[in-house]
Amino acid sequence: MLRRICKICGRETSKELSVEGPKFFCKTCKDYPQYVELDMEPHCPQCGDLIEECVKCGTGYFCNRCKRLFSRKDLAWKDKEA
DSSP: OEEEEETTTOOBOEEEEETTEEEEEBTTTTBOOOEEEEEEEEEOTTTOOBOEEOTTTSSSEEETTTTEEEOGGGOEEEEOOO
């Protein structure tokens, strides 16, 4: 999954729609900085295992090891290994 990471602080940016088109805001820097797009995978914030999107609801991510459902905001995103 492509994630837009702030070049200044390294945190993920969030998409905001404007009249000029989409912009990406960094909540840490409180600005619209330059960003890089990285191909990343979702990992469990508790055990660190790779997790998958919940097939039943399609809105969360499920960790098979912890047997828990996580929201997208809680995930640990790591670079996708080739």
